Amino acid sequence: MSKIIVNQISKRFGKTQAVRDISFDVRAGEIFGLLGPNGCGKTTSIRIILDIYQPDSGFAEVLGGPMSAEKKAKIGYLPEERGLYQDVPLDRCLTYLASLKGMRDEDIKAKLPVFLEKFDLSAHAKKKTKELSKGMQQKGQLIATLMHDPEVIIIDEPFTALDPINTQLVKDVLDEERQKGKAIIMCTHQMSQVESLCDRLVLVDQGRVLLMGGLDEINDRFKTDEVLVKALTPLPSSIKGVKDIMPMNGNHKLTPEEGVQPSQLLKMLMEQGVALESYKVLVPSLDEIFIRVVEEGKRKDE
């Protein structure tokens, strides 16, 4: 079941078309990647979903209809522009933000210590926010995003300023939320995190959708038959079934001839007596797919 439906939304600011005909949906129990270069329209799309901006055309539905005051309390949002009240103690700041999400005082008193403990912030609860490191503030903001147990979570660059240990902590928390059936939109430039966390994604550039689908589906769509081999002996200059051989960091990238599958190529190499230490079918990384799709989009525009 879709918790968020974005249907053909467009938004223009003066001469800038920030978003044009963007559509996607986010289901319960999935992490959905909203990707794109800076200024591509991600934040505008999110603000339309959150009812901060009105779209010029199209519509966004959250939890089965237009946004309402009740639904706002069921959304957890971590914006790209991080913000906590700097001059107040962390626990007071989080208490206030949780109360605005409709949490009762007794629930806040019960849950806040648990979250502070989970994010390793108990010892810093009484400190003013401005006295905390960026990473700690980021974790504090994640508590504000999650403490009221939202059905929909929208997080923009959740791993910025986090060290590897805290990055893993946040990944685990997001995974937990997914297991609980939450619908999660994650915006990030860190493709490795998208690969390890997202179920589906949409790639946006210049306000329009360039690519959308499940991670496996996208990998399949962009995979090539190229293979990366590490040979035990020097490779011959020409190999039967191989169109091109390119050295790459002590390995070789082999491009098979038309119609030759990677499995066939391995067999052919063995038959030709090429001794191999490793053989790996090259799947383009999401980074590469991202760059390729964005550049193709620009070329089409030109």
Place this chain on the structure above:
Amino acid sequence: MNNILKVAKNEYTQHVFTKKFWVALMAVPLIFIFFGAISAFVGAKSVDTRPIGIVDQAGIITQTQKLDGKGGLFDMTIEFQGFKDEKAPKMGTEAGSLQGYVVIPEDYAENHTLTWYGNKQMTPEVQKALSGFIGQNLMAGLTIPNKERIEAGSVIRIESLDGSVQSSGDSWQRILIPAITGLLYFILVMGSGNYLLQSLVGEKENRTIEIMLTSVTPNEMMAGKIIGNIGVAITQLVSWVGLILIGALAFRSKLTFLSAIEISWATMGINLVFLMVSFIFTASLLAILGATMTETQEAQSVMGLMVFPVMIPFYFFVVIMNAPNGLFARVLSYIPFSNPLTMGLRMAFTKVATWEILLVLAVQVVFAGLMLWLAGKAFKVGMLQFEKKVSLISLLKKEARNA
């Protein structure tokens, strides 16, 4: 608790439950007391209270001097000492035990001329004390009808032609309520309005605004902030008034003039309504300005500029008092910045028609409502512009496009 009250409560506690607030709060009366005490001390020291010699050659001094004074805070009593001839007072003046002496010549009844001998000019305090003392002695023994009444002066009762405005006090009593209303408005704008502006720009500077907008509506946030900051201003005022009352109670025997003040609760109520409506207008205007700014320092500069429009009626205080139903005073009544003091003064010095009071109020409500609505709109767009300053015109244009 609804969101408006939650925002208001947070706004209030964030300001009031800090040491900084109370230090600033107490600093104002302490500074006043400090400078007042210095001024009083210097004033008291500058008045020469040494005795004055009287050489009465005319034989008119038959009554002893009353030394009880009037009981005012700074009333000084200067004692007159009688001498038979000039020798002793002259020596006393030279030695410094007397500040000087006065000779009442034999022909005083004809010439009405006294002669002051001293090393410095006769001060106004001495002149006043001497006049009273001579007058008292000249009238001694005479049967003058209503003598006490003449000495005490008359109470002048003031009434407008239709009898609607009545006052038996002096002018200063009549301007007291309007002046306090105007002052309250000034304090509200400079204190509470300033906190509001700082708070709104602070939301932007802290980047908390986007989180807030996913929890409350812009209007809820604005209303909460205005209410919270009015609460802050009321706390300030109550604290200051409390201190003034404590001071007044401590010195009540010296502040007898306070009992003469007459207060019309109905007029005060109308003044308060005008005050609150004008403040909502001003606060909303500040919110619109806050939406265009990115740093709290800019907000401080804007508050400096706000002093000018808020002070307008103070500059024209006398003009309004002299022609309360004149065109100028009427125009000022409709301008939200000058409305509280102008209307207060007009109602104190003339009969303002009920229809005009209602019309002025209606115009103020429309202005305030319009500004509040605009503030909510401008705020929604401008508050998410974190990096660059937004011009007011472009902000409103942007909103027009987004609406």
